[in-house]
Amino acid sequence: AQSVSQHNHHVILSEAAxxxxxxxxSYGGTVNLxxxxxxxxxxxxxxxxxxxxDPLVKxxxxxxxxxxxxxxxxxxxxxxxxxxDTAEYFCAVTSYSGGGAxxxxxxxxxxxxxxx
Amino acid sequence: GAVVSQHPSRVIxxxxxxxxxxxxxxxxxxxxxxxYRQFPKKSLMLMATSNEGSKAxxxxxxxxxxxxxxxxxxxxxxxxxxxxxPEDSSFYICSAMGRYEQYFGxxxxxxxx
Numbered sequence: 001a002q003s004v005s006q007h008n009h010h011v012i013l014s015e016a017a018x019x020x021x022x023x024x025x026s027y028g029g030t031v032n033l034x035x036x037x038x039x040x041x042x043x044x045x046x047x048x049x050x051x052x053x054d055p056l057v058k059x060x061x062x063x064x065x066x067x068x069x070x071x072x073x074x075x076x077x078x079x080x081x082x083x084x085d086t087a088e089y090f091c092a093v094t095s096y097s098g099g100g101a102x103x104x105x106x107x108x109x110x111x112x113x114x115x116x
Numbered sequence: 117g118a119v120v121s122q123h124p125s126r127v128i129x130x131x132x133x134x135x136x137x138x139x140x141x142x143x144x145x146x147x148x149x150x151x152y153r154q155f156p157k158k159s160l161m162l163m164a165t166s167n168e169g170s171k172a173x174x175x176x177x178x179x180x181x182x183x184x185x186x187x188x189x190x191x192x193x194x195x196x197x198x199x200x201x202p203e204d205s206s207f208y209i210c211s212a213m214g215r216y217e218q219y220f221g222x223x224x225x226x227x228x229x
Contacts, residue, residue, distance in 0.1 A: 004159075034217075036220075042222075043120075043220050043221065043222050043223075044160075044209070044211075044220040045220075046217055046218075049216075049217060090159065090160070102165075103150045103152075103162035103165050103175070104150075104152075104160075104162065104211075104218065105162065106152075106159040106160045106161075107159055108158060108159040109159055
């Protein structure tokens with residue numbers, strides 16, 4: 001069975017600070033990895049995803065993540081955060097099934113607060 | 117981007133009654149939809165995979181007779197919580213599989229009194 005661990009449940013930063021949110025997963029096979037964001041009162045939105053290829057993936061709103069297979073990690077980063085980045089961030093994984101659709105296993109989420 | 121809607125957004129029901137939640141993909145067809153449950157301060161938990169025209173696949177520990185799923189068309193999946201109890205109170209979120217990613221609905225807050 002897959003599992004996802006997010007190290008930080010609550011993070012408070014000042015504007016312009018750099019951000020790194022940790023994510024580790026547990027699964028022995030090939031995986032697809034995702035980061036989702038949920039702004040207050042809104043739907044889950046996809047920030048970025050990794051399927052294959054370049055392990056450094058860039059997403060929307062200046063976010064990026066690096067897949068390190070040897071560490072089973074997929075940490076999310078942003079060099080300079082803004083107040084509007086205040087949200088809940090979820091790391092998720094699904095096993096690769098050759099094109100089939102699989103449900104996601106989510107981490108518990110990180111509540112990020114950016115102070116002006 | 118692709119839009120997924122859920123109806124109702126909030127529902128309050130009495131213990132022992134059944135509640136139906138709809139999930140619609142508004143501008144694309146989805147052969148596969150997923151139902152998740154989100155507990156307070158916890159992550160989303162996959163409940164079941166809904167495939168159009170076939171029986172849903174339930175995750176371990178999810179009672180299929182309690183959480184009935186029907187995926188009757190390429191744009192609609194329904195989740196019916198039967199004989200609801202207070203412990204079923206939760207936030208239920210659906211997603212629809214697009215070409216490369218899942219698109220999530222806004223969720224339905226169910227409160228069972």
